[in-house]
Amino acid sequence: MNIVVIGTGYVGLVTGVALAEIGHDVCCVDIDANKVAKLQKAISPIYEPGIEALIEKNIEAGRLSFSTDLKSVVVDSSVVYLAVGTPQKQDGSANLDYIEEAATGIAQSINQDTVVVVKSTVPVGTNHYLKEYIQKQTPYQISIVSNPEFLREGVAVHDVFHGDRIVLGADDEVALEKLEMINQGFHIPIFKTGLESAEMIKYASNAFLATKISFINEIANICEKTGGDIREVSKGMGMDSRIGSAFLQAGIGYGGSCFPKDTLALNHIAKNVDYDFGLIQSVIDANKAQQLKLVKVLKSHYSDLNGKQIALLGVAFKPETDDIREAASEVIIEELLRCGAKVSIFDPVASANMKAVFGNKIHVADTISEVLLQADAALVVTEWNEIKNIQLAEFTSQMNHPVVLDGRLVFDKLEMKQAGVSYYSVGTGELQINEPIYI
Incomplete structure (x- = not known):
């Protein structure tokens, strides 16, 4: 079947490539000519493992193409996927400007009855609104299908x-x-439902997962005060089939393009129907506090951060992506700079994105050894394999003071102590100080 996909971000590109892979003829449309030109050469605008190989394969097979001209490519298609961004506004509501712009483009371009498939995450009721919005601008019959995505960045192709x-x-x-x-062709169970339910399934799913993360982080904070080990607690909880182990990894909070935006949007939806969703507000508040957990601990170790050299190990909101949207790293850097610290960062793929935010206020290191050199503390922010595999001797040989604050529970506390590292990890207790450090 001939299918048009509008938008070539994470959702649109992965969707388009996947539909081509299972045998459909797909054209992905984007208003960004530079992005389209790169995609025509099988160069992905997003960092997503495995995506470029699939793009190249399906271009060569003649099933996948890219264009900036919606009108010319929609002629042979009666199915158009809508996968443009819906960024959040200041009040937490979804900004529908881009989706309305794309909807207008659909109305002005189609020449037959068309099914519009909405992949974008939109508030409950938006799909009904979009149908009316498009239908008013075209004589052709419009049908709307809500098809929310549940892709995880870094493993979206899987x-x-x-x-x-x-x-x-x-x-x-x-x-x-x-x-x-x-x-x-995906051979995945299909669940058919009404428009409003499909819209709510997306928000409810992400909000529930965010709730699990904030919950286990709160338990981790209690463990630190009671002597429990959050890794053992999480494992013991996860063995209960009613709970499950997924999203029970304590750390420094969630980030990225979905959880922060969708929890805020769901809270805004609740307010619009005069419902006080206190639980989700608590999840949001707990996550904001958790993102600064490492800085709070660092301040308890060093009474003054002014002039201290602080290394950040990882800045992407999660491994296998260059996405820094709503990442804890950005909040951490802002607070460290506010306190007068000197900040160096290392990330295998996301450093340039963070450099674009802070410019010369931070130093970007090309290697782990460089970022650790003369550092007074190292903060583990993203659990990249390159960071997991650091030889512990590097901390003691490179750093001014071997102080490591582990926000992702990457290292073993006993091994760090034996290596002579002053170590803290979320949910396992106080900073282990091998030798007093006098400031």
């Missing part, structure tokens, strides 16, 4: 082919059957 379910929401049975046929 997830799109191995998902737990494909959610399809619509009030049009014919459109649902068409989308069910399109998605059969």
Whole structure:
């Protein structure tokens, strides 16, 4: 089937490539000419393991193309996927400017009855609004299907082919059957429902996972005060099939393009219907506090951070991505700079993005040895394999003071102590000081 996908970000690009991979003819459209030019050469604008190989494969197979001209490519298609961004506004609500712009483009371009498949995360009720919005601008019949995505950055290529379910929401049975046929090649269970339910499934799923993260981080904070080890607590909890081990890894909070935005949006949705969603507000507040956990501990160790050289090991919000949106690292850097610290960062792929935010206020190191050199403390922010595999001797040989604050529970406390490192990790207790450091 001929399919058009509008938007070539994480969702649109992965969706388009995956649909081509299972046999459909797909054209991905974007208004960014430079991005499209790169994609035509199989150069991905996003860092996502495995994506470029699939782009190249499907271009060569003649199933995948890229364009900036929606009108010319939509001529042969009766199915258009909408996968543009819905960034949050200051009040937490979703900004629908981009999706309305794309919807107008659809209305002005189609020449037949069309099914519009909304992959973008939108507030409950938006799909009904979009149908009316597009229908007013075209004589052709519009059907809307809500098809929320559940991809994890860094493993999106895996997830799109191995998902737990494909959610399809619509009030049009014919459109649902068409989308069910399109998605059969994924061999993933399909759950069909109404528009509003499909919209809510997306928000509720992400909010629940965010809640698990904030919950285990709060338990980690209690463990530090009671002598428990959060790793053991998490493992013991996760063995209960009713709870499960996923998203029970304590750390310095969630980030990225989905959880922060979707929890705020869900809270805003609740307020719009005059419901006080106190639980989700607590999740949001707990996450904000947790992102500064390492700085709080660092301040308890050094009474004054002015002039201290602080190394950040990792800045991406999670491994295998260059995404720094809502990352704890940005909040940490801002606070360290406010306290007068000198900040150096190392990340295998995301350093340039963070440099674009802070410019010359931070130093970007090319290697782990460089970022640790003469550092007074190192903060483990992202659990990249390169960071997990650091030889502990590097901390003692390179750093001015071998003080390591582990926000991702990467290292073993006993091994760090034996190596002569003053070590702290979230949920395992106070900083282990081998020798007093006098300031």
